[in-house]
Amino acid sequence: MRHILDGAIARRNFIASLGGAAVVGLMPHEARADALETALMAGVETPQSGMDPSSQSCSPGSIHFPTVAEIEAQVPTRSYRRAVGSLLLNTHPDGKVIQLAKMPARPTLWDFFELRFMKSRNHCLQSANKALQAGADEEVVLACLVHDTVQELIHTDHGFWGAQMYEPYLPARSTFAVRYHAALRFYTDAPAGYCYPNEYREIFGIDYVPPPHIESSYRFARAHRWYDAARAVTVNDLYSFDPKAVVKTDPFIEIVARHFKQPPEGLGNDDSASAHVWRTLANPDLPL
Numbered sequence: 001m002r003h004i005l006d007g008a009i010a011r012r013n014f015i016a017s018l019g020g021a022a023v024v025g026l027m028p029h030e031a032r033a034d035a036l037e038t039a040l041m042a043g044v045e046t047p048q049s050g051m052d053p054s055s056q057s058c059s060p061g062s063i064h065f066p067t068v069a070e071i072e073a074q075v076p077t078r079s080y081r082r083a084v085g086s087l088l089l090n091t092h093p094d095g096k097v098i099q100l101a102k103m104p105a106r107p108t109l110w111d112f113f114e115l116r117f118m119k120s121r122n123h124c125l126q127s128a129n130k131a132l133q134a135g136a137d138e139e140v141v142l143a144c145l146v147h148d149t150v151q152e153l154i155h156t157d158h159g160f161w162g163a164q165m166y167e168p169y170l171p172a173r174s175t176f177a178v179r180y181h182a183a184l185r186f187y188t189d190a191p192a193g194y195c196y197p198n199e200y201r202e203i204f205g206i207d208y209v210p211p212p213h214i215e216s217s218y219r220f221a222r223a224h225r226w227y228d229a230a231r232a233v234t235v236n237d238l239y240s241f242d243p244k245a246v247v248k249t250d251p252f253i254e255i256v257a258r259h260f261k262q263p264p265e266g267l268g269n270d271d272s273a274s275a276h277v278w279r280t281l282a283n284p285d286l287p288l
C-alpha cells in the first residue's frame with residue numbers, strides 16, 4: 001500500500017497543489033492538516049520513492065516553513081475560501097464543476113456514497129476496510145466509514161460538522177469517534193498504534209503546537225470512556241489510503257443496515273436536526 005505523499009516528488013506535488021511552499025507555510029496548521037486529508041481523499045496519483053509508505057515516527061523530525069504573514073498574503077490570490085467542500089467547487093484554475101446526477105426520491109446513505117461522496121468515499125471505504133480487517137467493532141467500522149464524508153460540504157472543523165451530520169442516525173459512540181478523530185490526529189498514542197505522521201512534521205513544522213480548542217478537545221476525548229473509538233479512526237485513517245484500491249461497499253451493507261437509522265422518507269426528507277445538511281449535499285446547485 002502506498003501513501004499519496006511518499007517521497008520528495010510527491011510532497012512537492014502536494015505543496016504545489018496548495019499554491020506553493022509560501023502558501024503552505026502560511027496556512028494555519030489545521031488548514032494544512034485538512035488540506036492533507038483532502039489530498040488523501042482526492043486520490044491523486046503520485047510518483048513513488050523509496051520512502052517507507054507507512055512512515056510514522058514517535059521521534060521528532062525537522063522542517064522549514066515560511067512565515068504566517070507570507071501565507072496570509074496569498075489568501076486574496078484565490079477565488080475561494082479553503083473551507084469550501086470538495087463537492088462544491090473545482091480548484092483547478094480552469095476547472096468547472098460537473099452536472100450532478102439526480103438523487104432518488106428517498107435517498108439512503110448508500111445513494112449519497114454513490115452520487116455525492118465522490119471525493120471522500122474511497123478514502124473512507126479504505127479506512128473502514130482497514131478497521132474491519134483489524135477486528136474493530138461495528139461502531140468503530142461505521143465511524144471510519146463516514147469519518148470524512150462531511151468534507152464534501154465543508155473542510156473546517158470537519159470532526160464537529162461530521163458528528164452533527166450523523167448524530168441522528170448513528171450510535172452515539174460512532175459519532176463521538178467522528179467528532180474527536182480530527183483533534184486526535186495531532187497527538188501520538190504509540191500503544192494504540194498511532195504515531196504522529198512524519199508527513200505532518202514535514203508539512204506542519206516540527207515546532208507545531210495545536211491551538212487551545214484542539215488541545216481541549218483532545219484532553220476531553222483522552223479521558224472519555226469512548227476514547228478507543230475515536231483513536232481507532234486515526235489509526236485506520238491516514239495510512240489506509242491507496243489511490244488504486246477500490247473497496248466495495250458489500251462488507252458494510254449489513255453493518256449499516258444494523259446500526260444506521262435510515263429514515264423511511266429518505267435522508268433530507270425527514271425532520272432530523274441535520275436533515276438540512278443532507279438536503280444541501282443532495283442539491284448543492286440550489287441558490288437558496
Ligand SMILES: [Fe+2]
Pocket residue numbers: 037147148158181182
Ligand atoms: Fe478526518
Ligand SMILES: [Fe+2]
Pocket residue numbers: 037123147148237238
Ligand atoms: Fe480521513
